[in-house]
Amino acid sequence: MHAYPPPVLPASFYQRHSLTVARDLLGCRLVRRLPDGAVLSGRIVETEAYTPDDPSCHAHRGESPRARSMFQAGGIAYVYLIYGMYHCLNVVTQAASQGAAVLIRAIEPLDGVDRMADARGISSVRDLARGPGRLCQSFQIDRALDGTCITATDCPLWIQSGEPLPDVVVAQTPRIGINVSPAAIAAPWRLIVRENGFVSGTSRQNQGQSYTPTPDWFDRL
């Protein structure tokens, strides 16, 4: 049982440690209003946490034109282009000037499935948003949304709270595509909903440990 309509996650939700935000975003609903008014949404099933002391974090080497949004206070979007062809959606976390974010890697499509399929040029619902590049293509997210507010329903993008997920449903694994330092490679900062078919990665990559919110997470890097 939860309040209806589900509350939009406020800035205070994002202005916490990236790992905590990444964990709590699972099960929440990502909502996108397109320029023509159409609404898309999906349940977040996969996230990754990035913090400034992590060498794989885009903010690690200080502020840059690409990652400047990460240095704003939590509660806005950070969108960047990767491999010259795909976009990735992050939510900025923690306090201003820190440089932290959570990458949203996959959602389970809910509203606007047909529009997502049109944008992707495919029909398989499972493949619409299984991976960060696919998600952005389905939701029509690009650099135009970088730095935009995500804490109100008059924003182009926002997130609504969902049914809280118990820890047993959440697994933690190493992040995908990280190749900088042994510590960054090993850090289990990718969070997924267990046995959810809309999570990206191979079955091997999804063999994670049970989620254990121990304090030593915060000192892994």
Place this chain on the structure above:
DNA sequence: TATATGATCCCCT
């Protein structure tokens, strides 16, 4: 200015 690389995806085998 020049070069290497990447928080990826898709198609091929």
Place this chain on the structure above:
DNA sequence: GGGGATCATATAA
């Protein structure tokens, strides 16, 4: 499970 597409960005010279 391996390689190509494709280019903004970072870093070096």
